[in-house]
Amino acid sequence: MKIYNTLSGQKEEFLPPGSEVKMYVCGVTVYDVCHFGHALSYISFDVIRRYLEYRGYKVKYVQNFTDIDDKIINRANERKIPWKELVETYIAEFYVDIDALNIKRATIYPRATEEIPKIIEVIQTLIDKGHAYVSEGSVYFSVKSFPGYGKLTHQSPEDMRVTETSVTETKEDPLDFALWKTAKPGEPSWTSPWGEGRPGWHIECTAMSIKHLGTTLDIHAGGQDLIFPHHENEIAQSECYTGVEPFVRIWMHNGFLQMGADKMSKSLGNLVTIKQALERNSADAIRLFIISSYYRMPLRYSLEALDAAEAGVERFRQALKAEGKQGAEAVDADQFKVRFIETMDDDFGAPQAVAAMFDLVREINRGSEKGMDISRAQAMLKELAGVIGFTLQEEKKLTPDEEKKIEELIAVRNGHRRAREWKQADEIRKQLAELGVAIEDTSKGTTWKIAR
C-alpha cells in the first residue's frame, strides 16, 4: 500500500511496524457547530481508516477536542455562559453530526483540558532541554533551537514572512510560538510551575498523541491548512521532547473545500453547516460527492454536484434491490474487488474505486436482466459500500400508519390496473407522488420508495 507523505512530498510504501496502525486526526475547536469542510476532512479520513481495517489492520484512531482556546473564551463571554457549558454543547453536536454522516467513532477522543498534567510535563521537559523559555508567565518554544524547523512546510525559517501580529514584546523571535499562555484576570486557568495559565494550541496535540499513541505515530492527518504552523510546530515540540525522529511516519493532508472562488471558513462567513447539508442531501450522497474527488485535491462545493451524487447513490440502492435467479450462472464480481483494492492501495484512490463499484452495478443489472445469479455480486457491492462507508439505506422515516396508507392506495391502484382502468390508476399514482412516494410496477409487483 502506498500513501502520499506531505513530509517527503512523495508516495511511500506504508509499512507500519506493528499490526496496529497508530493514527491521529486533528479534531475541532469546539466553539461552534461543524461545517461542510469538517465533513470533507473527517469523511476522507474515515474512508482511509475503514480501508486500513478492511485490509486487516487494527487501527487505533485518536481525535482530539480543543476545548480551551481564545475563541471558546470569547464566545462564552459573548453568550454570558460558562466556557464549560459552551464546550459541552458543541462536543455533543459534534457527535450528532459525525454519527449522522456515518463516520466511525474514534477509539479515543481526548480533550486538551483533561491532559493538563501531560502537557505540563512536556513543556517542562522542553524548558529543561533548552528548547523553550519562560517569559512573563508564558512559555514559548524557541524555533531556532530546532534545526529541523520547516521540513514539513518545505521552507526555511528565514524565508517565512514575519507579520506584525507575530512580533510581540515577550517573544525572543517572531517565529516562536506559545506553549503555555498566562491567564488574564477572569479567564479559565490551570496551575503550572509558571503560574496560572492554559496550554497553547500546538502543544496539546503533541501531548495527547504521544500519551495515547507513543513517540512515533504511523499516520497523522488533518486539513492542508494545518501544515503550517500547527503540524510544523508539532514536529518541533514532539521531536525535541522525545528525542525520537520521526514523530510521524506519514503526514496526510486533505485538500480544501472551496465555496465558489473562496475557501469555506469561519472567518469568511460562507459556511454551510453539516446540519444544513443534511437537510438537503442524504449522508450517502454527501459522502459520494466528497470521495468522487481525490482527497488531496481541492473540492468546490456545488449543489448541482451534490444532487448528481444523490442520483448516483440511488443507483447503488437500486442495484441491491435487483432480482436475480438463484443457482443460475453467477455474475463474476471478483474482478471489481480486485480493481477496488488496486486503486485504494495506491494512496486511497477512492474516485476510481467508486468507478469500479459503478461498473459492478452495471454488471449486476445486466445479470439481473439476463436471469443470472447476482446474489454474490450484490453481496460484493454491499461489502465495498461498507468499506467506503455508504449505508445505502433508504431514508423512509414514515410512521406505520403512513406506510399502511401507502400500501392501501397501491392495492386499490392495482385493482384498477387489473380492470384496465388506467385513468383511475394514474390518478392514484399522482396522489402518491404528491405524498412524496414514487412507485415502480415490476413483474414481481409494485414497489414504492420515498422520492427526494
Add this chain to the structure above:
RNA sequence: GGCGGCGUAGCCAAGUGGUUAAGGCGGGGGUCUGCAAAACCCCUAUGCAGCGGUUCAAAUCCGCUCGCCGCCUCCA
C-alpha cells in the same frame, strides 16, 4: 517575497509517457412497460487553458504565457 496546488466533455471528476481519455450526473435515440418508473443497449472530449520544446510516442516530462486557489495569522 517564500512555499504548495489547480485549469480534462453541458456539470462533477479520474487518468501523470504508449491499446478506443475511467466513473457519476445531465442530454439525445432505442428496448421493456397500459403509460410511467427502474433497468438495459447505442450516442454525447480526434482532444485534455495557450504557445513552444524533449521523445519513435505527451493530457501525462521541460520551459514560457494566461487564468484560478491555498498556506506563510485562528481554521479540517
